[in-house]
Amino acid sequence: MKIAFVVQRYGQDIVGGAEYFTRLVAERMRQYHEIEILTTCAADYHFWKNEYPEGLDILNGVRIHRFRNAAKRNPNKHTKIQETVYYSAHTVNDELSWINEQGPNCPELVQYISHNRDNYDCFVFFTFRYYPTYYGIKEVTNKSLVVPFAENDPALDLTTTKEIFERANGIIYCTPEEKKLVERKVGISKGKASDIAGCGIEVPKSILRTENEELQNKQYVLYIGRIEGSKGCYQLFEYYQRLLKEFPDIPTLVLAGLDAIEIPKHDKIKYLGFISEEEKYSLLGGAQFLIMPSPYESLSLVTLEAMASGTAVLVNGECDVLKGHCLRSNAGLWYQNYEEFRECFRFLCSNDHLRSKIEDNGRKYVKKNYSWEVIEKKYLQLFGLFDQSQKS
Structure with missing residues (x-):
């Protein structure tokens, strides 16, 4: 199978958070399927400035397609719109303005998804709250999985958020608490495919004592x-x-x-x-x-x-x-x-x-x-929803 992982940032020097999580899963799952990354040229999540070169790249055996963002985030404008959609009466158009300003505003990435939907068996969208997920999932509804990384904040109450979860063919939660939160706040269609997976944790077999002299022999x-x-x-x-x-x-x-x-x-x-x-x-x-x-x-x-x-x-x-x-x-x-x-x-x-x-x-x-053996099995089962060879 050929599977696209869609994420807002991706790179060796991006550590922690959803982006690091995505890289760990991508590098692990490439042993089973052809995994490609669809992402932006951003390295920083505050402004989404284009820093990585656009085009093709390969990192640890995973093929990456990077697309330039059309605009940087304006923090003042973003905060003002977010205050409106989070805490005031508003319209769906206000929510769309928030998504556009939330970013990363990358129409070229969405266009690529639209033009290449038939070239991939499945699209996995990592993080529900960003521009690539909202617009990208509209192009590939029946081929999509979403890994939401949902937290208990007002973004879950938005009409546009409910659209994302309605369109997704399946959901991969990180924890039981996240699943319970999404089901309570968003409402999930009965029978929608889902599982609680998370990410594999692999501790080095040998761990040396810290070389930091200030910390040695200190609690x-x-x-x-x-x-x-x-x-x-x-x-x-x-x-x-x-x-x-x-x-x-x-x-x-x-x-x-x-x-x-x-x-x-x-x-x-x-x-x-x-x-x-x-x-x-x-x-x-x-x-x-x-x-x-x-x-x-x-x-x-x-x-x-x-x-x-x-x-x-x-x-x-x-x-x-x-x-x-x-x-x-x-x-x-x-x-x-x-x-x-x-x-x-x-x-x-x-x-x-x-x-x-x-x-x-x-x-x-x-x-x-959270061993990789457990995580890989869950991802493979959900990828099986889109495996045409198993259905024929």
């Missing part, structure tokens, strides 16, 4: 990901600094990833910037636990990577997905206010024996639910 807790307000980082900094005032000897807070806000200056807050895959697992292996403060997640790869590495997690209990991982795995704790954050933080730091049990639970949870 630390870890945050990995985009450092921004929407990821709960302002609250994390507030809670951690309050805890420091009460208990100055708590472990150092180490952060890695893109810094989009100002990180507080403090001797016990260390920012490492971007890190390699090898360093990520070294840091996870040495951490007391991972902190995931985000209130909005549809899967959270780094939470699963921590569990697979035998590292406990402390997560924001306002996020049903993160709390669900902890409940099903018995591999982490969650908080919903400062007092709970303080008690969970100190509990994980002071109970080595229990933390060891938690860590073992995490490994078992990921192996059972």
Whole structure:
């Protein structure tokens, strides 16, 4: 089968989030089918500026078609339109304006899908909320799957969002919580094909201790990901600094990833910037636990990577997905206010024996639910919906 993965950005240097997820799945599934990527020239998701060369490319054996965006996002205009469609009475035309400004505004990509619909057996659209998914899925309705990456925000209430899920031939959810959320907010036609898959997690067989001299022989807790307000980082900094005032000897807070806000200056807050895959697992292996403060997640790869590495997690209990991982795995704790954050933080730091049990639970949870063997089987079953050789 020849299958197109449609995603807003794609590249070796795009780490984390739906785009990284898409690349992992594409590189894994190419052993079974011919996988091609249909994407834009954007590298940055704030403005969708064309940075990658347009045309054909190959990354790790996967063929990529990149198309130039027709316009960059105007943040002020986008925010104004979003406020209208999220929180005020509006029309479908207002929603279309939001989609166009949300971007990446790439009519050439949609045109390619329309002209080449017969050259692919299936189109898989990754992330429901962007321009390529809304317009692209209209061109290939009966050949489409959508991997929504849905979070509990007003975008799920839009008429245009309901159109996407109605047109899709099947849905690939990341977690039970995401499936429940979409079914409650959008309403899914009875009998529509779907499964809960997510992404495979593969921990390196040998993990070296971190080479960061400042962290060797030092206790630390870890945050990995985009450092921004929407990821709960302002609250994390507030809670951690309050805890420091009460208990100055708590472990150092180490952060890695893109810094989009100002990180507080403090001797016990260390920012490492971007890190390699090898360093990520070294840091996870040495951490007391991972902190995931985000209130909005549809899967959270780094939470699963921590569990697979035998590292406990402390997560924001306002996020049903993160709390669900902890409940099903018995591999982490969650908080919903400062007092709970303080008690969970100190509990994980002071109970080595229990933390060891938690860590073992995490490994078992990921192996059972997020090994590549499990994920590949689910994707293959859904791809089978479009396999004409099986139907003849």
